[in-house]
Amino acid sequence: MSILVNKDTKVIVQGFTGKEGSFHAEQCIAYGTNIVGGVTPNKGGQEHLGKPVFNTVKEAVKATGATVSMIFVPPAFVADAVMEAADAGIELAVIITEGAPVRDMMYAKQYATKHNMKTIGPNCPGIITADECKIGIMPGMIFKKGNVGLISKSGTLTYEGANQVVKEGFGITTAVGIGGDPIIGLSYKQLLPMFEADPETEAIVMIGEIGGDLEIQAAKLIKEQITKPVVAFIAGQTAPKGKRMGHAGAIISGSAGTAKEKMEALEAAGVKVVVSPAEIGKAVAEVLAKK
């Protein structure tokens, strides 16, 4: 079991024939992801990486029965691509692109929600169900199959966390990179209950960072609904106020969105909070030993 995606998930790629899209789609196919085609306007009818190319998402969905789209289009076209996917009946769009304008995402996410399409990202490494399906840009070899679910705003911290979990002798069910933008799709609040319901997931790692209050919302939800052990790390304890730390959303505005307030809220909700990402693996081993 896993959440959201597995070996049977049919995936198309928007921005399939571009440099990034091609490189990563090829890696995903090599990993075993069931990529059934891609979309690039004016290249419909061609073949790319041994898969059919379509002009529109609607055509692609009709021909392949795809339910998930991985989006690699340039930032200015992200909102358009997301809305096209939603309109075509795609169920989940995984948006890898970094640098989409916030206003665009405001509209695109509302549109997606109205069409019952879930989104992950933008500005994220994607989602991976170990040994089954990789939809994104993460190095697949780190994610050995196991019993730990992972949710992270940061790409490289996802790899760091998964790697430590594996080194401790455990593995990953599904890892989701939710992205570091001010407006993102699925976040802790929606994903934690999915992991709670997944019989294979026995513990959950959540990696957050400064800015916004998604981690505080998560703490509230964990207290009320989550019975599985959760390990958390919040990046940016040493970040100065008012400075954007790489991610568009990673900024302490005034005195709100600090690592400290998030760590305290999570601790109060019974989460095992670590102060350094170097402790994630050990903490997972500890909470799983207690079970």
Next chain:
Amino acid sequence: MNIHEYQAKQIFAKYGVPTPKGKIAHTVEEAVENAKELGGPIWVVKAQIHAGGRGLGGGVKLAKSLDEVKQFADEILGMTLVTHQTGPEGKLVQKVYIEDGADIQDELYLSVVLDRAAEMPIIMASTEGGMDIETVAEKTPEKIIKVQVDPSVGFQGFHGRELVFGLGITDKVQQKNMINFAKKLYTLYMENDAEMIEINPLIRTSEGEFIALDGKMGFDDSALGRHPEIEAMRDLSEEDPDEREAGKYGLSYIALDGEIGCMVNGAGLAMGTMDTINYMGGTPANFLDVGGSANAETVAKGFEIILKNPNVKAIFVNIFGGIVRCDRIANGILEATKLVDVHVPVVVRLDGTNAPEAAEILKNANIKNVIPATDLADGAAKAVAAAKGE
């Protein structure tokens, strides 16, 4: 990206948001000319820097004669203004805004920002103008009116009514003025991809008109491409030169006041590395994300920028290769040692894609000062020890 008060007011004026008349000056002579043109009888001389609290720092002065305009412009131009937002080093004032004095009956507060939880803009208003809004929020949160505006329908009548009744405005003309003001502000927020607009204070004149006495605006960097006229307002002198230089090479750099330089891939891991150094008893000298397309040139540039900081006693290179391949980083380190005099110990942890090849490259190169590390904890511990000269 942030802009100056006078630039924000230019945008306000374009949308019909009332502002006092004013003109920007770079010299004392220009300031006096501007004052003559405006006519007086009173003027405000305002330092233009990207920071709040200018008044308290002595950067805003009320002039009652042209002589006073001259005197204050002379004092303010070229001064290093220190406010609670500039840090102790302050900011050099290179421009002054000469503005008509205003007839102030009372001071209000109005802002538009993104409500990240609601995923839509929120208008905040308060009768407590002229005060730091964070202080108001802390001490008297009931005095802040918050109105979320769903962009799919835009600013509606009820948004306006919530604002004016919340502010206790009973006069019908004033109600209309305030509603128009807020609606225009919302429109310009959306149309220009602003990240925040803050007017503090927004004043009410004795005639019941509302005027933006101050103006602060920030924009979504990701949207600047479609707003060349706003991009043109960028004031490079307000930005940290090292951060800017790093940005040219696709590096995201922020200087801090510690001793251990950090070079990391990914913003989250970069923050996590700083946190780990801190946890192990060291102090990070910077945040540096080498990004997803790091190569020998960008890594060498990273070293150069880190080493410009005289406080750096050791460098910790922490790379978890996903998209960024570790062998590229290893080559970057070699390249950097040829281009830059790396005179401090460099602890290197390379993990992930092509890590064994990277280790081989570094081993064969046999560079002095390079200390290999096996994982994050090991690397941070070695960097902290190296910075202490151990």
